[in-house]
Amino acid sequence: xxxxxxxxxxxxxxxxxxxxxxxxxxxxxxxxxxxxxxxxxxxxxxxxxxxxxxxxxxxxxxxxxxxxxxxxxxxxxxxxxxxxxxxxxxxxxxxxxxxxxxxxxx
Numbered sequence: 001x002x003x004x005x006x007x008x009x010x011x012x013x014x015x016x017x018x019x020x021x022x023x024x025x026x027x028x029x030x031x032x033x034x035x036x037x038x039x040x041x042x043x044x045x046x047x048x049x050x051x052x053x054x055x056x057x058x059x060x061x062x063x064x065x066x067x068x069x070x071x072x073x074x075x076x077x078x079x080x081x082x083x084x085x086x087x088x089x090x091x092x093x094x095x096x097x098x099x100x101x102x103x104x105x106x
Contacts, residue, residue: 006032006057010098029105035061037095045087050105055079059099062092 004022011018011034018034029050040046045066056074063072063080066087072080082088093099 006100006102010034010100013098027106029103031103031105033101033103035059035090035093035099035101036097038093039091040089045089047085047087048082048105049084051084052082053079053104053106054082055102057100057102059097060094061090061099061101064089064091 006022013034013036017038018032020032020034021029022032023030056076056078058076060076061074063074064070065072066089071091074080
């Protein structure tokens with residue numbers, strides 16, 4: 001076994017967010033997402049088959065939810081459960097620091 005740190009080994013970030021799978025089984029996927037001023041493309045909405053639990057480990061972000069138009073501001077330590085097929089998008093991530101997410105899809 002090898003221990004890892006979610007805040008270390010941050011790759012170079014270009015024009016796209018970085019998605020890294022930490023663990024995956026048939027019914028579970030855990031990933032680290034790294035953002036730096038990224039947001040979802042205009043008109044794009046996530047509409048996922050699985051539930052998602054997501055936490056901001058470092059940085060700040062803003063999520064928008066489709067049907068309700070609710071905006072959720074998130075900072076380090078904040079988490080939210082997003083049910084399957086709940087349309088959502090990333091409206092904003094802090095352009096002045098790296099935002100690291102921990103996402104669990106199940």
